[in-house]
Each structure stands twice: as structure tokens, then as C-alpha cells.
Amino acid sequence: MRIFRILLTYEWLNFRKDRGLQLLTVLTLVAGLYGIYYGTTEVERQRNNIEALDLLTEQNVEEMKEKFPGEADAGDIGYYHSTFAVHHPDSWAGLSLGQRDVNPFYIKLRLLNLQSQLYDTENVNPLKVLAGNFDLAFVLVYLFPLLIIALSFNILSVEKEQGTLPLLLSQPVSLPLMVGAKLSFRLLLVLGLALLLSVVAMVWARVSPDARVTLWLAVVVLYCLFWFGVAFLVAALQKNSAFNAISLLGIWLLLAIVIPALLNVYVSVKQPVPQALALTIKQREVVHGGWDKPKQETLQQFFARYPQYTDTTEIKERFVWRWYYAFHQLGDMAVEDLASDYLHSLQARYDMVQQLNVLSVPVNVQGIFNAVAASDLPAHLGFLQSATDYHTSLREFYYPFLFNQVPFTHADFAVEPRHSFTASPDYGVGLNGIFKLGISVLLVYVVGLLLFRARSAT
């Protein structure tokens, strides 16, 4: 134990002399802090933008009141008035932004058919989203492994190359103890940095202090352990520094870039989603076909869904709103199957990734982070479902005015339903992921130890 401590102290002295490593550590710290700053400001921006939507709705209501003084036809209101379905970021979203920049965080809705409104996108700079988010998750998943590699690619080989290894081993120090001490020192340094950044991020973002704190920290520790395990494994081969550096970077490249890219190809080929374009074309055809069909036919179909409004009196006018909204409703009903197919295919894509992520630890860890922060595809699908439900509730709010032909008054705006949605974290994915991560960590250390044994034996 005393020797172990001496070795640690020696490593500390070495580190204090090595400007390069210090620079790298400071750079990682700065990158981490920038990641935290970027993530939290991005979420703050989204929050502010969501807040501004309330004002837009208010202005719209004022405009409606001005445009339709006194009692109005609910049909006019449904056509000109718009509200928003909003997807609030979770308090953890700033740590791992996931797909929150690609998918819109609000949807502008009118009483018209839903399917022509549900998939509208937000103003997004494609070059920016291609480059991706520089959030804490990126720093932890991508950059920390590189720091670990830089710190430990030559733990054993450098002693050999400088000729200090025989000198060291002539002391009462065993090889595994020496490697263990060197790795421990670096582990302490890296873990200290990673945990410090995580805690800073949690405080900065004012996350809700629940079980996710433990989950996040545990994942960070295990992930760093995994990469040290990989470094240990490569060191066990006892090759020269250049070989180690290339191999470690090669493994990083494979796990963090090449395998994910191949997985992405595999998933999109295996699980295509052709429904989107078909759906958007079909709903338009049905909605606009409504103008050309006999009014009674449209209404009969509509009353099958909403029997409470059944009314057999024939519409004589060229145009009435209730008929107009009925064929908009029919447009949605015509593509109900396609729409649910589409959302299910997207979910199936996500599920497929969850199964295949055993092939790449970084993909698994990014998945855990996104699940914890509720910022991945399922969160957006949840939002789409919630927005759909909201649109239904808007219909249920307006239909009595339309079909019972009740005038819409200014006071009715106040009781119109409003929408708010926050996706909940997916603990299932988190726990499943941490289980897989644990196995990966175990695996690298076992293989590393076996290799060390085999090497020392020969």
C-alpha cells in the first residue's frame, strides 16, 4: 500500500511537470464548461421562445376580438385563430440536448385538419444541426475518451522506451501494481474532472434532484472506467507507444464514429418510413375532395364518428362552416392508419437502435443521457401524441358551437383549452443501458487481465 502511494505521488509529480498533459486537461475542462454553457443557454432560449408563444396567442385573441366584435361564428374563429402545442424542455435537457434542435418544440394549430399541421418544422439552420450540439453529453461521450487515451496510451510503453522499466522493476514493485497505480492516478484525475463537470452542470441547469443524479453519475463513472479498461487492454499487449496510440484511437474511431454510422445505415434500410409523403399527399386529396362531394355524404360519415351531433336537416347554403370542418375531420380520419403506422415505424427505429447499441458503448451512453434528459425521438413522439390529443380537445371545444349553432363570444376564449407538455425521462432505457454498460466494463477488464496474464507468462 505504501508503495502504491509512492507511485501515486510520483505520478503526480510527473503530471505537474508535463505541460502538454496539463494543457489537455485544462482544455477538456474548458470544453466541458463551454458545453454546459451552450446546453443551458440553448434550453433557456427554447424556454424563452415557448414563453413568447403565449404572447403571440394573446395577440391573436385580441386580433380576433377586434375582427369579430360581439358574437362570432365559431367557424371563423376556428379558421383564423391559432394556438400552440408546446413541448417544454425537461430540467435535464441542457445536459444532453439530443434531438431537441432537430424536432420542433412547438406546433401551431388551427381547427383545420391536423395532419397538414402536425409535421411543420421550426426555422433550423441545417449546417448547424449537421455539426451537432456541443453539450456536456458530447464532451463526456466524445472528448473524455480522447483525454483518457492521451493520458494513458503510453503508461507502460514510455517506461520501456525511456529505459526506466528495468530500473523500476528492480525495486519491490510488480508490473501489475505499477500499471495499476499509474491507471489509478489517471482515473482519479479524469473521474474528478468528469464528476466535477457533471455536478457543475446539474447546479447550473438547476435540474430536478431525483434518481437521475445517481444514474447520471454512475454512467459517467462506468463510462470512464470502460475507456480506462480499453487503455489497460491495449497496454496489456505491451507494444510500443505509437502502436498503442494508433490502436486506441482506432478503437475510439470504430466505437464512436464508424459503428454508429453503419448502424444508422442498417436501421434506415431495415426500417424504412415511406408513410410520410404518402400521408401528406392523401390527406390533402381527401380534404379538398370534400368540396366536390355532396354535403350530406360528408356529414353522414362525420356523424358516424360524432353521433351526438347527428342532424338530418339538409344544408341548402353553398357554404357552412360545420360542413367545412366535417370534411377536414374526414381528411384526418382517412389517414389515421398511415399516421399511426408512421409514428410506429419511427418508434420501431428507436427500439432497433436500443437493441443494437450493445455494439457501441458510446451509442449506448448517448442513448442513456438522452433518455435521462427526455430529448430523444420517443420524447418527440410523445409530444406529437399529446399535440394530437390537444387538437382533439380543441375540436371537442368548438364542435358544440358549430353543430349546435351556438354563437362564439369573447368570454369563450378564456375557456378554450391550452396545451403544455413535458416529456418524462425514460428510466427503463436508462437502467437497461447502465446494465449493458456494466457488462461492457466487466468484459474489457477481464479480457485485459487475461491478456496481461498470457503476456507475462510467455
Next chain:
Amino acid sequence: MVKSIAKKEFISTLRDSRFMVLSAAVLLLLLAATIVGLHSYKQQQAERELAQTTVNEQFANAADRHPHRMAHFGSFAFRPKSSISFLDFGLDSFTGASVFLEAHRQNSANFSQAQQSASLIRFGEMTVAFVLQMLLPLLIIFLCFGAFTQEKETGTLKLLLSQGVSLRQAAWAKVLGYSQVVALVVAPSLVLASILLFSAGGFEPASNALLRMLLFVVFYLAYFFIFIVLSVVVSALHQRSSTALVTLLAIWISCCIFVPKATANLGATLYTTPTKAQMDADVHEEVAKGIDGHNEQDERAEALKQELFKKYGVNSLEELPVNFDGIRMAAGEEHSSHVYQEHFDELTEVFEKQNSISVYAGLLNPYLAVRHLSMGMAGSDFEHYIHFQNKAETYRYNLAQGLNNIQATRLQYGDKTTRLSNSTWKEFEPFRYEVPGTGWALCNHVVSVVALLFWLLLVCVGGFKLIENINVV
């Protein structure tokens, strides 16, 4: 002498089994990326072509309708993929594929690949460009890091120099030798890609595709050359192979991983993107100050009416030789489209400002320069996306105005019921998108071209100057 050194480097690299394994892996990935890219290109292109044909037929064969009903029925523009885009998906996976084109309203481009994917897509896509931009430099680093350090470590550098070769000549020879090796690795895949490109046949003229492909290859060759010289220079500046390697890997990480993301994020932080909701509200407010096509009591409509009365010397709308409904609609459309276009241009400007950080960072980082050029040639960059959006908007505007004109000339004032025969709709040309010429694409990336040239000059002049002055002990 230079030739024999180059030959020696070439042959000894081919004898190195580790290098052969790595380059075989890269070659395999390149071939896989080519085939995968072509597959997904064909799949998406087929989907979009089918969708476009469907909506074109729907428009041409629509029922007998009132022209303004038809303007609301509208059409769709599906973005066709440029034929070289299978080599570099670029922004295509992050931009929408379909725009609904209707009267009075400009809709967003929806259904991007990224929105239909889990966050896995953010790890990057397996394309030829990805292999060429990220992995090839790594292979080059591996190939060249020992160029001088190995000779120093074994003491052969002094021997070499004693033969009367200058350091500069030796460096050139090594660069030459390594260039041949790199050419050997990338050539098969680029040749295959070219054959596939021209056998598959795109929707754009072959000459445009050929020119784009040619420039695509040239830019990448320049990029590889920069990395080769850079690696040789770094190797010459170091005494030990391992430190040279670590330096080069650090350069690679910062150029290919760190800086691209940092600059894009910095751009977004510096210039705030307005939300679509806010933009739509602003457009709506400004449009409301102008003429409203659907509002007969509008003051500006009244002014327009008086103007027409004066022009035709009549006193009532019924006497006008043209249908005032159509005229009013056209005036409204003109006004609202003008306002929208202004706001859209402002938004584009914000995006361009955000992107300019990455573009100018190309002067510090050749990876960024070649990435922009690669996307530009592949037709998957930001400018091509905006070009498509503008073409779609122009088509939408002309369609709406064409139908307004029909309403103005073929229908009576106040007529909301007449349905024109469906042969009327066949007068309209369907939406057709053509990828702009190579010259246009290149002009968007002048800074990146300059950056690449600057880097070539820097490594060739500055780099070799550094090599000349190294200390050979």
C-alpha cells in the same frame, strides 16, 4: 535520387502489413459507403419522384373547380436529390423533403431524414465524403508520421544527406512516394463512384454532373496532399516517432472533431435564429397593413377599385371588363409574397452569418474548407437548399397568380360557384427542379477555395522552409 527515394517509400509502405490492413479497411469502407450511398439515394429519389408524379397527376386531373379553390388545393414540391449527392449527403439528411404550395401561405419544408431518426444519426453518416474527410487523413497520418523521425531514430537520415540530397529534396521525394500510396487507396473507389454515377444517370445534364464530379475529386486530392505534406513536416520537426504521431493525432482531433462543432455552435450563439412562429406573426402583421385578397371592405381594395374604374372609364364593378375578385386576390398575393420573401431573406441572412464562422474557420482548418466544397459540388450544401426553397416559392407564386389571372379573366365578378373544366388545370406546367450549374455552386464557396489554396501554399512554401532549417544531429 528523388525518384528512387519516392520509389523506396512507395515500395516499403506496400510491404508494411499493418498499413496494408488499415488501407484495405479504408478501401472497404469507401466501397461500402459508395454502395450504401447509392442505395439510399435511389430509394429516396424514387420516393420523391413517385410523390411528385402523383401530385402532378392529381393537379392535372383534378375535378372541375372554381380557380380559387384550385389555388388552395395547390401542389407540392418534393426536392429531388442531386445525382452526386450519394457521395456526400451533406445537409440533405437535415433538410425537409416536401413543401406544400398553396395560395396565401408559404409552408415549411417537412420530413427530413434527421426528424425520422433517433439521435443515432447525430454520430454522423457513412458516406464516401465522411471516409474521405475524416478517415483518409488519419490513414495519411499513420502513413507519414515516421517519415523523418524513423530515419533519425535509425540514423539513416545523415547517411541519406551524405549522398548529396538536400532536406528539401528528401522531403519532396517522401511526399511524392506517399502521394502515390494514397492515390492507390482512393482511386478504385473514386473510379467506381464515377462509373456508378454515370451508369445510374441523374435528372441533371451529364456535363454538369461530370464537371461537379471532377472538381469534387480535385478538391479531395488537394486536401489529401495538404495532409501528406503537413504530416511529413511535423515528422521532420520531431525527434521521436511517438511524439510526432501524438502531435499529428492532436491536429486531427481538433480539425475533424472539435473545431467543426465548436464553430457551428458559436455561430448559432452569436446570431439568434428567430422562431417560425414569431416570423409568421411578423409577416402576418405586416401583410395586414397591405391589401387582403379575401376582404372586400378593405381600404386598399377600395383604392385599387377606383384606380381600375379610372383606367377603364366605368362606374361599377359589374361594368369592368375584368373580374375584380381575381384582381384583388392577385394584388393580395403579390403583397403578402413580397413581405414573406423579405422575412425569408432575413432568415437566410441570419443562417449565412451563423455559417460564415465555419466558412472562415476553413482558413484555419482545411477540413472545414473541403467539407463545404464537397457539399457544394454534391449539391447538398446550404445554398442548394435555399435555391430549392426559392424555386418552390417562385412556382407557388406563379401558380397562385396564374389561377388568380384565370379568375380575373374568365369568371364574372362575384361568381363563387362556377366550376371551370378540368382541362384548365392542364395549362399549368408541373413543378420541375433543376440543379443549378457548377459555376454557380463554385461561386458560393469562393472562401473555401481560397482557404484550400492558402493551405496548399502554406504547407508547400512554409512547411518546406521549416524542413530546410531543421537540425540534423
